[in-house]
Amino acid sequence: VAALAVFAVIKQKIKPLYAIIAIGVFALIDVFGINTKYLNENNYQDAAEYENNFTPSPADLQILKDTSYYRVLNVSQGISAAFNGGALSSYFHKSIGGYHPAKLSIYQDLIERQLYKFPNCLPVLNMLNTKYIIVPDQQSGQPMVQQNPEALGAAWLVKSLQFKETPAAIMDELSSFNPSETAVLYQKDKSAIGAIQYDSTASIQLVKAENDQMSYASNASTNQFAVFSEVFYDAGWKAYVDDKETPIFQTNYVLRGIQVPAGKHTIQFRFEPASYSIGLKAAMGSSAIIWLLLLGATVGAIRKPKKA
Structure with missing residues (x-):
């Protein structure tokens, strides 16, 4: 549609305004089509339903009573899930687990060489200030809290x-x-x-x-x-x-x-x-140059003598 509209303008078959309107209308149709495919009623939740996803468990509530600086490891779904599963523990606590595809390599090394050996990694848990470990209750299977008294603090x-x-x-x-x-x-x-x-x-x-x-x-x-x-x-x-x-x-x-x-x-x-410091200075310098050019262009336009 855009190509035909531009071609029609070149051939002087339609006015440029009509071409812009045609392109705009069909662009909106295209965007609405994408929106209804990916952002329809199935992609929304009621507020109450959404908040239910972030309801703390009794184990979370027990840990949250501690206002000191500490970290948590959640192995209630197994040690592998602690580093490759959901991030809900990190919503409530400073967690040593959770998944992210862009981990630092040294921390991924630590996961693979030490933390995957849980519970045989106590020295590492201690140095990571892991004060609480969420484990499954052997009877009910529900998450329960174990405190690590040897966590070394900050x-x-x-x-x-x-x-x-x-x-x-x-x-x-x-x-x-x-x-x-x-x-x-x-x-x-x-x-x-x-x-x-x-x-x-x-x-x-x-x-x-x-x-x-x-x-x-x-x-x-x-x-x-x-x-x-x-x-x-x-x-x-x-x-x-x-x-x-x-x-x-x-x-x-x-x-x-x-x-x-x-x-x-x-x-x-x-x-x-x-990188941030250099980028900030470059951005500020570029902005200053743009403003100076705009100011210069404005002054030049004002001072430019009018043709007789």
Whole structure:
């Protein structure tokens, strides 16, 4: 229809206005046809029916009474479904499970090499701050809650460091190590990490948790090494101790670790990807150029002398 309308205009058989109207009408017909195919009455739900999908179970309600910072693993449908099934647990809780086709490869490695061995992956569950596990009740089959008292929280200070050459060696170490006392890092980072002296009275705690910023407070009499139960991602996350940037070390294969100097300090992780910063500056520069060109064109049009 569009081709015929344009051809008719070229041949001066119809006016351009009629061609635009014809194209517009048939475009609307085409769009309405798609809409009625994919957005008909079968694609809508009543509000009450929709909300029923997000009704918390008794297990969810029990967990939600805890207002601290923790994570949940739902294995009520089996360990495979925990990472390849629905995402309802993530609607109510900070979950270590759920499915997404674009996972970070290091976390997918952890799922396949460690978490799929559940329940024989307690060290990993502890370092991921998995405080609650939803399991099926053996009698009723309904979801019930098991609390993991060894979950390590948002951050902790370790007594010693181990260094391994390869990712496989680090992954193997996760099967039997004690994450509350030991951190496992890459051998290549050893020279960049100074000596630590564990202080039993030292402390570190989460102060604020947001999507793009995490804040902690630390206090120790000697230099420490802190492990943070957040996924390592060096394409954007930066760490600061008292607003001074410090390197982040890939720790326990998937987590973050930094050196913490003696004394009282404020520690922050901020998501500041260079791509976003560069893109923002480019967008602002492009907008400024466009406005300047428009302004110049306007001024030029005003000043242009009228023909006699």
